[in-house]
Amino acid sequence: MSDAKTGDSSPGHLHRLVLFSDAVFAIAITLLAIEIHPPHHWHGASDLFNQMGRKLLAYAVSFAVVGVCWFSHRRLFARLAKADSGLDLVNFLLLGLIALLPLGTELLWEDGNQALPIYVGLVALIGVAMGVVWGYAAFVGKLTEPMPVAEAWFIWLRVTLLPGLMCGLSLYSLVHPWGWFLMIALLVGLGWISKRVTAAPPPKTATPKAA
Template identity: 40%
Template sequence: MTDASTEEVPVRPLNPSRVEAFSDGVMAIAITLLVIDIRLPESQDDLLKQLLGLWPSYLAYLGSFATIGVIWLSHHAFFARIRQVNGLLQVGNLLVLLCVAFLPFPTTVLAHHLEDGGRNAGVATAFYFLTAAVQAGAWIVMWTAVRRDPALLRPGYSADVARVETRQAVIGFVALAAVGVIGLVVPIVALVLYLVAVVGYALPVMAWPRRVRGRAA
């Protein structure tokens, strides 16, 4: 007779669609919060002058909106290849969401201090890129989980995909850390480089679903 108190109950793998739905909600809230801090100063100055004076807020908003947008695209491309989720993958995904949910704060810091110039602008920019670098590190965790357990992948994909993507995530982490160091010295240059890199990274990610459909055909 089996003791019910010691009987092991099999753990059902978490459905990737639930992870995606939760992640989409977090990203939607974070990307909406970005705009809340863009406000006109309480001043009687000319309206056009006030609007133009908000350029640091516009730049910070554009960078963060693009960042979350690319994360969202990459996230969907990632889970299109995943058929089940294990513990390490859940941890990596939560780390990504941690950075996404936190991003409005360094965005506000950057918007408020970019125009200051000097040390404040450099520190604000480096802080912003530190958050971005940690986010890239979270993707390393996610792809490491897949590399260790290729059974997480849908049929047709192998661990080679995880190895390639892990290498790209490492490169992204190093690149963001390097741009953050540049930001300490020349913040505007670092932000422009970052925006160019984000757009460059987004293009192949947006093309990925078309490649998948072509392969299926």
């Protein structure tokens, strides 16, 4: 009751935070494509794809990046039991970087060689922000459901490094198309490892809800 009074841990808080984040993700992902305009003159589908190929590839890369971020964000928030004002703040910073991705994509297709380090830097920064969100939730705000400390650190590592890794692989895929399969393999593999890590020490924490 005293928590509900400050409006910070009401049951709707976490829900609203997730809704708001999802809306930002959805808009960012849709705006990735809106800046792509068709060329003025083109003859046949192959010419069209030749002219637009760079843009479509940049779109695919950024789409994969936002997808990985959304996926991480969803999994991360699925582990939280409540929210507080600090989580609002760090999540907001994360969304601020996500909202810059359409701009980064535009940079990427206009002058790929120069823009690459900046783009990768932005994505790595998003990973770091994701790590800050989880770090705050798990270690500062104690907002998660009860879990072994080892698992909390495994998740922290994963959310911090995954965006950068996936982005590197995506850009690698521009040159070597089978990088896409590597990426899917990485996702599936991580899911498998994650399941094992979380399943390993069940007797460590009993059922009590208090972290």
